[in-house]
Every structure is written in C-alpha cells, then in structure tokens.
Amino acid sequence: MKFEMNNGNKIPIIGVGTYLMKDEHELSQIIGESLRIGYRLIDTAAVYRNETIIGKIISNISSYNLNRDDIFITTKLSPADQGRDKCKKAIMDSLERLKLSYIDLVLIHFPGSSRSTPKSPKNPENRRGSWQDLEELQQAGIVKNIGVSNYTIRHLEELFGYAKIKPVVNQIEVHPLFHSKELIDFCKKHSIIVQAYSSLGARDGWPILSTNLTLKKMAQKYEKTVAQILLKWALQHDLCIIPKTSKVERLKSNFQIFDFELSIEDMAQINGLNENHKFCWDPEPIL
Numbered sequence: 139m140k141f142e143m144n145n146g147n148k149i150p151i152i153g154v155g156t157y158l159m160k161d162e163h164e165l166s167q168i169i170g171e172s173l174r175i176g177y178r179l180i181d182t183a184a185v186y187r188n189e190t191i192i193g194k195i196i197s198n199i200s201s202y203n204l205n206r207d208d209i210f211i212t213t214k215l216s217p218a219d220q221g222r223d224k225c226k227k228a229i230m231d232s233l234e235r236l237k238l239s240y241i242d243l244v245l246i247h248f249p250g251s252s253r254s255t256p257k258s259p260k261n262p263e264n265r266r267g268s269w270q271d272l273e274e275l276q277q278a279g280i281v282k283n284i285g286v287s288n289y290t291i292r293h294l295e296e297l298f299g300y301a302k303i304k305p306v307v308n309q310i311e312v313h314p315l316f317h318s319k320e321l322i323d324f325c326k327k328h329s330i331i332v333q334a335y336s337s338l339g340a341r342d343g344w345p346i347l348s349t350n351l352t353l354k355k356m357a358q359k360y361e362k363t364v365a366q367i368l369l370k371w372a373l374q375h376d377l378c379i380i381p382k383t384s385k386v387e388r389l390k391s392n393f394q395i396f397d398f399e400l401s402i403e404d405m406a407q408i409n410g411l412n413e414n415h416k417f418c419w420d421p422e423p424i425l
C-alpha cells in the first residue's frame with residue numbers, strides 16, 4: 139500500500155507516529171509490533187528527541203526479516219535549525235542519531251524559525267536556505283526525498299518560486315474537525331502528497347474520539363471503532379496517515395481499515411463536521 143510521489147519514488151500510505159514517545163522499551167515494543175503488523179513507515183522528528191532510540195531499534199531490522207529498503211523513515215528539520223548550512227548540519231546529526239546511511243524523507247517541520255517572531259523576514263529567508271540545503275542533501279544521496287510540513291498555500295507558492303526540486307509531501311493537520319479543502323486540492327493539483335497528522339485528534343484525541351455522536355453512530359453502522367472511521371475517512375480522501383499509539387492493540391485496529399468503504403453520503407456527512415478546530419500549531423501567521 140504505497141503512493142507514488144512526484145519524483146517516481148514510493149511512500150507507504152500508513153505509518154506510525156512517534157510524537158511524545160521517548161521510552162526505549164515502549165518504542166521498541168510499538169515499532170517492533172508495527173513492523174510485524176505491516177506498517178512500513180516510521181515518522182519521527184529532531185524535536186521528538188527519539189531519533190537515537192529509533193535508530194537503535196531499526197539497526198536491528200533484519201530481526202524482523204526486513205531489509206533497510208523495506209522500511210521508510212521520515213524525520214523533520216527542527217525550527218531551531220532552519221537556515222542555510224544550519225539545516226545541512228542538523229540533518230547530518232539526525233542521520234547519525236538514526237544510524238542510517240540515508241534518510242527516506244526529510245521535511246521542514248514548520249515554516250517558522252525558532253527565536254523569530256511570526257512576521258520576521260528571517261522566516262522566509264531561513265526557509266529558502268533550508269530548502270537549498272535539502273536539495274543538496276538529496277543530490278548527494280543522503281536524503282532520498284524532501285518535503286515540507288505545516289506549509290500553507292502561501293508558503294508553497296513562495297517555495298515554487300525558487301525550488302529546483304519540488305516537495306514530494308506536505309504533512310499537515312487534517313481530521314474532520316479541521317480540514318482545508320483548498321490546501322488539500324492545491325497540493326493534489328501540484329502532485330504533492332498530503333500526509334495527515336493528528337487524524338485522531340492529537341495527543342488527547344477526546345474531542346473527536348469520545349464525544350462526536352455522528353462518528354459514534356457511524357462506527358456502530360460499519361461495526362468499526364471511531365478511530366477506524368477517522369483513519370478511513372482520511373484514506374478515502376487519498377491522504378497518507380501516521381496515527382500514533384502507545385498501545386499494541388490499537389496499533390492492530392488502526393491498521394484494520396482496508397476491509398470496508400465509507401459511502402459517499404457518509405464521507406459527505408463527516409466532511410460537514412469541519413469547524414476549523416485545530417489541535418496543533420498554526421502556520422497561518424508565519425510570514
């Protein structure tokens with residue numbers, strides 16, 4: 139289950155998120171089990187402070203009867219490391235922590251830079267420098283694919299103005315309570331894959347998972363969990379997904395979403411739940 143990216147390379151449509159997971163035993167159990175279940179993409183980031191542990195776990199990939207090129211590792215450039223040359227050094231540090239000879243996908247985590255106000259001209263200047271570094275890292279074969287995260291249409295249009303290599307992915311917050319049709323359509327039009335994060339409503343999950351009556355009824359109708367309905371809704375919008383869980387049983391059920399189909403009417407009903415309710419950071423104010 140993979141999508142082809144605009145450079146011809148392939149990306150698994152479902153992966154495991156690892157935000158807030160720093161315990162070695164827990165990560166080892168979750169990543170190990172996810173590989174056994176069939177997940178092939180692991181999503182990390184420099185700011186998650188778990189690259190070293192993930193590197194240790196995947197250095198033992200042959201114990202899962204898999205090769206390095208069977209799995210797909212995504213990491214992200216921290217907003218603290220945005221800018222020409224700084225980005226390159228940061229990604230080389232990630233590479234070392236992950237104990238890899240190449241990283242499958244590196245994303246610019248956020249359009250803003252640390253220690254810059256949202257309207258600071260340092261933000262676009264650093265983004266441009268970071269992108270140039272990423273292009274060079276891709277040309278050197280250290281990074282196979284490069285993309286962005288939390289980019290709005292405005293940030294993408296700016297990038298198109300100077301990019302020699304087009305981003306393959308834009309990883310953005312998408313769930314029924316917050317989804318921008320305009321941004322998703324824009325990415326599709328430019329052959330940029332949208333990878334949804336916080337599909338289950340972020341770290342707490344409760345506003346969507348436990349209180350939404352429409353989704354609860356739909357879960358009953360399809361004999362699925364609300365989490366499965368949410369993930370399927372994203373897949374039927376042709377999005378990639380990276381749900382995070384620290385529980386093995388949820389890892390399994392979050393993967394059991396390929397044996398049913400939401401009807402056109404039910405998709406429309408879920409689309410209608412949009413109330414512009416974000417759980418994560420907002421890139422809109424970033425110059």
Ligand SMILES: NC(=O)c1ccc[n+]([C@@H]2O[C@H](COP(=O)([O-])OP(=O)(O)OC[C@H]3O[C@@H](n4cnc5c(N)ncnc54)[C@H](OP(=O)(O)O)[C@@H]3O)[C@@H](O)[C@H]2O)c1
Binds near residue numbers: 156309385391
């Ligand atoms: N690029 C970015 O800026 C950005 C931002 C946020 C996240 N991300 C990435 O996207 C990944 C996913 O997003 P997320 O971590 O914000 O949230 P998420 O995957 O939407 O939701 C995670 C929450 O849902 C719970 N959960 C998972 N499966 C469940 C199930 N079947 N039933 C009930 N609850 C369930 C988890 O609890 P348990 O752990 O207790 O199961 C956790 O509290 C992150 O881990 C990270 O890799 C990227």
